[in-house]
Amino acid sequence: MKELNILKTTLNVGLDAPVRLLHVTDSHICLANDSDAARDPELPGHALSRGNAFGGEEQVESYLTQALEYAKKENIPLLHTGDLYDFLSEANFAYMEQTLSSVDSIYAAGNHDFCHFVGRAIEDYPYKWENLRLVQPHVKQNLYFDSRIVGGLNIVTLDDGYYLFSKGQEEMLRAEAAKGYPILLCMHVPLYTPLLAEKILEKNPCAYLVGVPREMYTKYPNDRRLQQNPDRATLEMMDYILSEPMIKGVIAGHVHLNFEEPLSNGVMQICTHAGYAGYAREITIV
Ligand SMILES: [Fe+2]
Numbered sequence: 218m219k220e221l222n223i224l225k226t227t228l229n230v231g232l233d234a235p236v237r238l239l240h241v242t243d244s245h246i247c248l249a250n251d252s253d254a255a256r257d258p259e260l261p262g263h264a265l266s267r268g269n270a271f272g273g274e275e276q277v278e279s280y281l282t283q284a285l286e287y288a289k290k291e292n293i294p295l296l297h298t299g300d301l302y303d304f305l306s307e308a309n310f311a312y313m314e315q316t317l318s319s320v321d322s323i324y325a326a327g328n329h330d331f332c333h334f335v336g337r338a339i340e341d342y343p344y345k346w347e348n349l350r351l352v353q354p355h356v357k358q359n360l361y362f363d364s365r366i367v368g369g370l371n372i373v374t375l376d377d378g379y380y381l382f383s384k385g386q387e388e389m390l391r392a393e394a395a396k397g398y399p400i401l402l403c404m405h406v407p408l409y410t411p412l413l414a415e416k417i418l419e420k421n422p423c424a425y426l427v428g429v430p431r432e433m434y435t436k437y438p439n440d441r442r443l444q445q446n447p448d449r450a451t452l453e454m455m456d457y458i459l460s461e462p463m464i465k466g467v468i469a470g471h472v473h474l475n476f477e478e479p480l481s482n483g484v485m486q487i488c489t490h491a492g493y494a495g496y497a498r499e500i501t502i503v
């Protein structure tokens with residue numbers, strides 16, 4: 218098995234004492250057991266082909282196991298920003314539960330956390346809310362929005378896996394800011410920046426980012442434009458995030474890239490490459 222690459226990044230937010238986290242994202246575990254096969258006979262084949270596309274299930278699990286061992290050895294929380302598995306199955310739920318309970322963990326949902334079978338359904342907002350009922354019982358964080366204060370740092374997690382924020386999430390984030398602790402905002406899909414969009418568009422027909430401007434998403438293929446054009450609540454949330462002085466850092470995944478860049482207000486956005494590709498990032502917040 219290949220060795221996990223653990224990147225090291227320091228984020229300055231003005232804490233009295235450092236807080237360390239191990240950021241892992243997009244593991245894309247692909248498992249299906251007998252009961253999954255009985256429910257959907259196509260699922261084992263799907264698990265195998267998807268797993269092979271991610272570099273082989275055994276290797277992917279080995280990378281995640283190595284990350285868990287590192288978090289345990291260093292006694293630091295695991296921050297996983299979604300797509301821990303690739304599709305809904307009992308086997309994937311069991312794996313997720315075991316993973317997240319084996320260490321001190323914080324989880325933010327990804328788009329695949331709500332997907333029954335990749336490519337089979339239109340994954341729109343009602344689809345997500347229907348499937349949230351299946352996923353949520355397996356995760357201790359509230360997947361819509363949650364927060365936890367660690368060493369004076371407010372770690373806020375929220376769901377933006379379908380390229381949308383809601384007004385309710387903005388209101389909850391405002392309430393978190395009012396607590397007066399520096400906020401580390403953690404979610405699956407990164408916030409749009411021109412540079413990150415440009416990098417992703419080099420190899421893709423769309424940018425896979427939240428809050429993309431109109432002149433960009435109108436050039437997307439039709440299905441991607443419908444999926445990724447931001448609504449009013451999303452754009453208002455983007456404006457709020459960029460204007461809220463208590464938000465000191467943004468951590469994301471989804472784009473399967475290592476990318477660190479200041480947002481337009483100077484706050485760093487850190488994206489870590491996929492767990493299946495052998496990456497994790499130790500973030501020291503000072
Ligand atoms: Fe992913």
Ligand SMILES: [Fe+2]
Nearest residue numbers: 300327328471
């Ligand atoms: Fe994703």
